[in-house]
Amino acid sequence: MQKIVVPGEKLSDAQIRIENTISDSKGTFSCIMGSYDDEKKVLVPLEGLWNPKRDDQVVGVVEEDKGNMYIINLNAPYKGLMLSKFLEFELKAGDIITAIVKELEKGGTVMLLRPRVLEGGKIISVKPSKIPRIIGKGNTMIKQITDGTGSSITIGLNGVIWLNGGNVDLATSAILKVEEEAHTSGLTERIRDMLTEKVL
């Protein structure tokens, strides 16, 4: 049985090791707003921030060209950094790019690699905790949205999503619906209905 928990709420009388919890002699307590599955002992964040890991794909905007490096705004507590010497082309401030995380440096900086410029379109930002649901198991959710709208969509695990072409408005609404209802079941079907209704 799933239940919604808040910071400080007891998950178990026992001390168990789960991410985003704290244990003391009285038991194990949540540190976040989350959806907790008592049988599987899994705590899924409902709100939350992106924890950068190696090989994460991100979407961001070039904020500044510092000559030997670029500063990338990732809409996150972390600033993206890219060394110009690894690039075969130049970037300019305002470019939307996607890139891969090389590593998280000390002091809240994320070193990025392999940028690709995303031409045109727009970006939206969603709660990073909802990105896995927006992608779906085996990409099912996002494939359904791209197929249903004809939009090209690039998802950054930092919660920034780029959309271009096709029915961008419909794709945006579908993604925002998944964000809002991520913790419910039957969502894939509801999104399918939403996409087919609008097309008809």
Add this chain to the structure above:
Amino acid sequence: MGGSNKPELIKDGKRLDGRSPDQLRPIKIEVGVIKNAVGSAYIEWGNNKIIAGVYGPKEALPKHIQDPEKAIIKCRYSMAPFSSLEEHGRTGPNRRSTEISKVTKEVFENVVQLEKFPGAEIDLYIEVLQGDGGTRAAGITAAAVALAASGIPMTDMPYSVSAGKVGDAVILDLNKIEDNFSDADMPVAISPRTGEMLLLQMDGNLTKQEINTAMQMILKSGAEISRIQKEALKSQYEKILEKYNK
């Protein structure tokens, strides 16, 4: 403190607004009222109307304030110039609001997992739109909800309330008029998980016994305040769950 035209604040065990000595004013909390903020909450606590909002974590600026080991919290508590039934107030920080901002920040430095965001800052704003006594406690209670809603990890969700004394009686949750004529005021913030105090201020005149009584009232009311905080956070999700689980 103890003015000359003191009204009769307690009569036959009831206060001016009809409350018993250990009774809270009605409290209502709404989550997500400021769209731009990462987390926000609006609290109505009696006649207090307060908005709390959170931005960040983001790179701490200017750079020299950065802590390479953990995030820092910046807090601003302020009162709107129209927040009182009396004269138009002055805008901008004063000594009182600067002190409240500092002790509020220290409450949250205890529970927010700052080590998860080295070099970052978390901004916490508390805007009192209407004040009627106990605004710092109500502001801290709302700020805890705003932080939880932001997803910033915290080891607990604190609440805050004050107790004090009018005449011979120890009372909980003083409103403005009670505060104006009280013999003591003691705002406290508690971490429910540990039972520890995160804020403690007091001025006036209380015996050790009276402080113990006040503390018992505060801890007892905490269950109610915590319940309202949790419900405000959960209701938005549970509503959506309910809609589709039928």
Add this chain to the structure above:
Amino acid sequence: MQIRTVTEDYIKDLLDKGIREDGRELTSYRNISIRKGVIPSAEGSAEVMLGNTKVLAGVKLGIGEPMPDKPEEGNLMTNAELLPIASESYETGPPSPESIELARVVDRGIRAANVVDPKSLFIEKDKVWSLFVDVYILNYDGNLFDAGTLAAVSALATARMPKYENEAVIREGNLGKLRTENIVTSCTFAKIGKKLILDPDSNEEEFMNGRITIANDENSIRAMQKGLSGSFSPKELESLMDVTFDKSKELRRQIIQLGE
């Protein structure tokens, strides 16, 4: 810094097709809602939602001295606060030029349209009412000028009037209404490229190069303010005045409704 969610090209491409990001026409407002009396401690108050822009105005009255050059008139003071809670990009600290401009533009409309007659604030020799209007920006999503004026005028139009008796101000009990003479509203337009749009949101304001605010009552223009480096032709101004007279009818209707 919050990330820019759209590029200039994206906005301009849309405008070329005559549409906007949220599907509005070029001269349409976002949804507007006004709630009066939200802060009972203030003599008057109103919260305005203009799309996601959220503005709260509070009116307070106190006893003051008249200005030496206007001994028979009360004082009117309008202040605006871009609260740091309203946007990632607002800082704490002394008032920014933006907040001062906002306060002065709102103030100018209210004064020029004689929303409150300063003579009606006279009490006795050397004693007048000082009327404070505080415009509090709670959430920023563009067009603070129109939202600020709407909130301020709504708060004035629904304010109660304290009494001055035996050298004391009485703020509670059986009070009449603050006397208002007129209603003023404003329409703000942004210029992006060559296109003119009404009620810009924050994405549009990011890319506008000119801004113009026209404040009017039923019959005349009462105040104007052009902002930013871009320019407007007299012909453009003429057409914007037409739009303003047309669109302000609905704004005025909403304020009048509050008093009913």
